[in-house]
Amino acid sequence: MPLNIRTYHDLTEPDRSGLAEQIGAQRRRVAERLAVVARVVAVMSGKGGVGKSFVTAQLARALARMGRAAGVLDADLNGPTAPRLLRLPVASCTLHDGVVEPAVSPEGVRCFSMGLLLEDGRPLAFRGPAAESFVWRGALEATALRELLADVAWGPLDVLLVDLPPGMQRLAELAELLPAPPAVLTVTIPTPESRDAVRRAMHAARAGGSELVGILENMVGGEFVGSAGEELATEFGIPLLARLRFHPSVHEWDGLAHRVVGSA
Numbered sequence: 001m002p003l004n005i006r007t008y009h010d011l012t013e014p015d016r017s018g019l020a021e022q023i024g025a026q027r028r029r030v031a032e033r034l035a036v037v038a039r040v041v042a043v044m045s046g047k048g049g050v051g052k053s054f055v056t057a058q059l060a061r062a063l064a065r066m067g068r069a070a071g072v073l074d075a076d077l078n079g080p081t082a083p084r085l086l087r088l089p090v091a092s093c094t095l096h097d098g099v100v101e102p103a104v105s106p107e108g109v110r111c112f113s114m115g116l117l118l119e120d121g122r123p124l125a126f127r128g129p130a131a132e133s134f135v136w137r138g139a140l141e142a143t144a145l146r147e148l149l150a151d152v153a154w155g156p157l158d159v160l161l162v163d164l165p166p167g168m169q170r171l172a173e174l175a176e177l178l179p180a181p182p183a184v185l186t187v188t189i190p191t192p193e194s195r196d197a198v199r200r201a202m203h204a205a206r207a208g209g210s211e212l213v214g215i216l217e218n219m220v221g222g223e224f225v226g227s228a229g230e231e232l233a234t235e236f237g238i239p240l241l242a243r244l245r246f247h248p249s250v251h252e253w254d255g256l257a258h259r260v261v262g263s264a
């Protein structure tokens with residue numbers, strides 16, 4: 001049974017009075033929920049398909065193996081992938097008294113994703129007017145993120161990794177919601193094209209007040225040729241945390257997890 005995320009409906013009701021008040025209350029709840037989360041790290045890229053979600057999930061699993069309390073918020077509301085990557089069945093999170101309890105992976109990673117609520121492949125139900133659907137979609141997604149951060153009871157976490165969708169909008173929304181802009185871990189593939197797209201995203205993240213904690217170069221050693229990871233690390237004066245080949249070993253993920261924790 002899918003959970004009912006209230007605000008989708010609230011926003012599309014003709015009478016939206018009380019919305020500002022509701023948003024204020026949600027912000028306070030977000031701050032309370034995250035008061036027990038030591039660190040929020042957004043996983044970003046300027047490009048889709050470079051492995052953000054893959055890296056987020058494997059890094060979270062490695063952190064859990066290290067004994068850290070790790071969570072994953074899948075902020076890709078329309079293309080959620082975290083449940084599959086963390087081996088979580090649909091509907092494995094629970095709702096009671098308006099509080100969402102995250103699902104827990106076999107390694108102990110706590111996760112919330114729209115993919116835990118919706119049947120496979122079914123998009124979020126947007127109920128705004130069809131002609132304005134583009135505008136509504138953006139507004140409703142920002143609302144959904146605020147709602148999720150207010151309602152998901154992560155409990156004490158050492159790290160909450162936020163798997164961002166492509167584009168910079170969600171990071172800006174997140175920065176606005178949190179008490180402070182999140183730290184950012186950047187993923188690129190080796191190519192110059194990726195470097196250029198990712199560079200723009202890094203500038204935007206830094207301009208938004210986020211600390212850039214490091215770069216991960218992914219999909220190294222195959223058909224993607226270049227040294228985007230090293231170049232961006234030098235340019236921004238931040239560590240190149242890993243160069244990951246296809247199908248990295250458990251050992252490589254563990255090494256990465258240590259370096260990420262060490263970068264705190």
Ligand SMILES: Nc1ncnc2c1ncn2[C@@H]1O[C@H](COP(=O)(O)OP(=O)(O)O)[C@@H](O)[C@H]1O
Pocket residue numbers: 045047048049050051052053054055081218219244245246247248
């Ligand atoms: N290092 C890797 N080794 C093997 N498969 C990978 C690796 N990185 C990413 N993938 C795969 O590539 C695809 C795209 O990765 P994904 O994490 O979904 O990208 P993004 O979240 O950046 O859009 C997925 O099928 C993912 O499992």
Ligand SMILES: [Mg+2]
Pocket residue numbers: 052053054076081163164165
């Ligand atoms: Mg993704």
